[in-house]
Amino acid sequence: MATQQDVAHGSRYNAYMALFMATVAMIVCFMSWSNFAPLSAQVATMFHLSVGQKTLLLATPVLLGSIMRIPVGILSDKYGGKKVYIILMVFILIPLFMITKVHTFGMLLVAALLVGMAGTSFAVGVSYASVWFPPEQQGFALGIVAMGNMGNAVAALTLPKISASYGFTAVYHFLMVLTVILIILFAIFCKEMPTNKEKTISGALSVAKESSTWYLSLFYFLTFGLFVSFTNLTPVFLGDIFGVNAVTAGLYSALFAALCTLIRPVGGSAADHLRPMSMLQWVFILIAIFSAVIMLSFKSQAIFIIGIVGTGLAAGWGNGVIFKMVPYVSKGNTGAVTGFVGAVGGLGGFFPPLVVGWIKGWTGSYEIGIALLIITALICWYVLRRRFIKGDVHIVQ
Template structure:
């Protein structure tokens, strides 16, 4: 596969077009961060207000990944991804036209839905690549697409800067610059145009292969009564994290004392509605009218553990990316520009680390052991990062003189090493997801993906409550490390190797390898 992946035909065309769709969705999703200072000055926002706007950027991604997973299984990835990319233009233009904090918050809440696009490509790639190659294929999709966040960080400021050279075209009569607004709107328009291109250039499955759909996409189908109650329990944190976000919105005045309880009641009703839909899908099982044969069952504990792995890898990545520039700046007394460049190395590792994790999963011979080892190494990596302030002090750091180049390089190497295991762990997680139960792959990916955002919000909230400076940073990285080590133990002792992990075909496929190759060549 490594030698063929540079082709732009057959399944490799699908892979490249799909990771680029994910790439654009992340460019859009992260287009605020590099312009946050500019937006703050334009609206006169307080630090707590712009932080809340940033948190809103991930708020609805939690339920959106669940809903999009359902739509994906029902309508297929081609239509679902195209519609999401076209939709991205709407909140981008809304944000670009915003005139007050309320409009900023509403538009970022709507834009957070775009962050759910990741789960769509998981099934698209799984439909075109066999289990024995799924790790690398999903790793390329996730890693190269995830690079959109770093690309946005490096280009949004530059795009706004270029537009500032045309003051007559991008300045209001009042003198207010429009360059940042045009830059953000442009990312949405580009995504929408690509959504149309994507629709007319991909197919859900190779010719002759049937796209398997669940009987109902209202809720996740489980195969035992015990797993149904397990599903209900694992859905609780998804609602709880939204309640936590509502509390943050109340803190900045977006929600009043009167509206806050109403929002909480609505979120509780949302959980009950989701539970009802899951019951409707599984009512025959729960009433004993239906019993799944052994070969058609899957264990929900597999999904639950993957949800936890995504909390500690992708959830921690989102949280660390948010605080890492300030960490380098405060720890070593660096300028904002230099600290930002060093912190960007964490996201840059996505280009190789996530495909690397998928490739290791393909080659090691056990996806369970790969997942466990990478998660354990990630936990140890975060504990090593928690020691950076101590290493700095032991090497005679002088705040007035500043950090030496060697010390900064050492910290950078420690950060990139940890980043590799974090993102390789993400690749390993989604090397397993498509192998759990093929017909509900979209919903499984949606649930696992949503837990990544649960982790991000939980970790960022924790970070906001810790003391500033070294003490808070040390405690933060220690929490990340210990959480990862605990999940690694669950992977070692509870996670099971998926059936057909290295097979030539996915579960339920009847096509022969020769037939698959011949039909693919005709695309």
């Protein structure tokens, strides 16, 4: 059986095809994962939702997509990313079809929960793409595959226009067609990664014993959670506070998601050459600063956009830096570590919309929710500085 080192120095075609297809498939999956955010105003009207119900709907897909990253990442390591990716995309077709048929909020939540499986594509993509590249190139390679997060931006740009032109159900027919196309292309053009059939679930779960797994999870809770939360909440903020229409709000949401995604491989590439933890402390400081700008900007749309842009750039850079370190935590268990780190990061996208919606309903203010983000950034900065900057722990030398 081929080893990871053999693969890393093997067929360049297989490596770059794996990287390309894993990225494109993740884009399509993330479009499904984030489908409700750009359509939130329309869905709220159709189902007569309160602010709390709307934020619950936005958060629900994130829940399953986060928790299930752990087992899906382990399965990808054990049985192969190609197989798992194809099975995952076939499954996603079910809730996409369900959404076109539901008529109650309860059933819509069930469909939203199931479509959350699309978020596990991240764990599969990282596991599948990473084995084709040597360690010194993995920061850049994983930054590229993680650009599949761009699916959030693509959804924000396209889905409101499709809904406005062809109707609500046309959105989900469009997503189903894209998913079927990717299933076929993945089956034809991608080669399965080498796997270790003797690997056990308990062995993969051993990564939970590594303290570095949990530190990276905490940091990713902030950076990736911020990406998911703000991609979903930006249209809500712009619509509720500034009265921006759904299509324009979707464009701003796409801007945020695009900045977060495009800067990610730059952060990963920089982490190939510089000490990652040293860069992360500045990421957390910048997130705190730009979050403060957002908190103070709810009377000025222009300042709000500046805060969103700055936060997106800082969070995206941080995402790239963090995932440079993932393959070093436990050799041969990249999918498992990705699952844990990605799961906690996804939960960072699950809770904030709920908390923000609850605080808004209780106090009538969004500012308190943003203040909690600043506190979280400062906690991450303190932990990072104490453990990795002043301490003697080094994930990557």
